[in-house]
Amino acid sequence: MALLDGKVAIVTGTGPNIGGEIARALAAKGAKVVCVDRDLDRAEAAAIQVREEGGEALGVGCDITDPDEAKRAVQEAVATYGRVDILVNNAAITHRETILDSPFETWQRVIAVILNGSFLMSQNAANQMVSQGEGGAVVNIASTSGHMGTKAGIAYATAKAGILNFTRSMALQLAEHNIRVNSVTPTQTGIPVAGGKSRWEGPPPDNIPRGRWGKPSDQAQAVLFLVSSNADFITGTDLKVDGGVTAGLAGG
Numbered sequence: 716m717a718l719l720d721g722k723v724a725i726v727t728g729t730g731p732n733i734g735g736e737i738a739r740a741l742a743a744k745g746a747k748v749v750c751v752d753r754d755l756d757r758a759e760a761a762a763i764q765v766r767e768e769g770g771e772a773l774g775v776g777c778d779i780t781d782p783d784e785a786k787r788a789v790q791e792a793v794a795t796y797g798r799v800d801i802l803v804n805n806a807a808i809t810h811r812e813t814i815l816d817s818p819f820e821t822w823q824r825v826i827a828v829i830l831n832g833s834f835l836m837s838q839n840a841a842n843q844m845v846s847q848g849e850g851g852a853v854v855n856i857a858s859t860s861g862h863m864g865t866k867a868g869i870a871y872a873t874a875k876a877g878i879l880n881f882t883r884s885m886a887l888q889l890a891e892h893n894i895r896v897n898s899v900t901p902t903q904t905g906i907p908v909a910g911g912k913s914r915w916e917g918p919p920p921d922n923i924p925r926g927r928w929g930k931p932s933d934q935a936q937a938v939l940f941l942v943s944s945n946a947d948f949i950t951g952t953d954l955k956v957d958g959g960v961t962a963g964l965a966g967g
């Protein structure tokens with residue numbers, strides 16, 4: 716019996732990077748996966764890849780910042796697979812502007828995708844898990860940018876910091892329902908959120924003690940652990956999969 720047999724997982728932001736790899740990793744261990752992305756073609760491409768590797772998956776196009784759309788995504792998961800056991804809030808967008816030049820519209824959009832989207836998907840998925848009465852697991856994808864100040868990307872760093880406390884608060888509020896909530900902190904991994912060449916194909920970075928770029932599989936395996944029964948006594952925790960980037964910060 717595979718580790719996640721009988722489980723149904725929703726993964727947001729399943730483009731060709733961390734989200735897509737998470738979907739594949741969960742499916743490889745037996746989960747039926749609902750691949751959610753604002754771009755329906757990306758969602759379906761992720762689902763097709765899972766199916767080509769022998770798993771079960773559904774692609775759903777969804778703007779997670781819209782309350783009705785987020786509700787529909789969870790409803791489609793239940794209509795197709797009968798339940799929801801796992802949610803991975805991975806969807807994100809970023810930007811490079813600072814406090815001096817960031818348009819307010821950019822601030823609003825980044826906050827909406829990372830925080831509002833995670834809230835809406837979590838609220839709908841958690842209510843479904845509560846109604847099932849069998850618990851569940853939520854993993855939010857944070858960032859090293861949420862642990863420290865950054866020279867650019869004011870909205871992104873702020874939103875990712877919010878994800879950390881969102882995770883802790885959810886963990887406390889859902890513990891009585893046997894729903895565990897944790898976060899994973901990546902550093903520079905795979906294809907940059909704003910697009911471009913895969914990072915790990917370039918020269919090793921100077922700021923990562925491990926001496927290499929992150930790979931989507933690094934993050935996917937951490938998520939797999941946290942949603943599995945192997946992490947049954949872990950909730951409200953941030954797992955840093957950052958090659959040591961945050962090790963030198965106060966509090967580590």
